[in-house]
Amino acid sequence: MAVPKRRKSRSRKKMRRAQWNLKTIELGKCSTCGSRIPTHVVCPSCGHYMGRPMIEIED
Ligand SMILES: [Zn+2]
Incomplete structure (x- = not known):
């Protein structure tokens, strides 16, 4: 089996x-x-996911 010749320095690591x-x-x-949200996440502004309401948003 091939083995690394040198240990990587702390800095390299x-x-x-x-x-x-x-x-x-x-x-x-x-x-x-229509707001910009990360994919696969319930929308924090309207509480919808895949077009369905998931959580209640209180103003
Ligand atoms: Zn939304």
């Missing part, structure tokens, strides 16, 4: 792991109120 959470959130549009 950190640089590699710095990329882990860099994924951007995909923004979709709420089909009910």
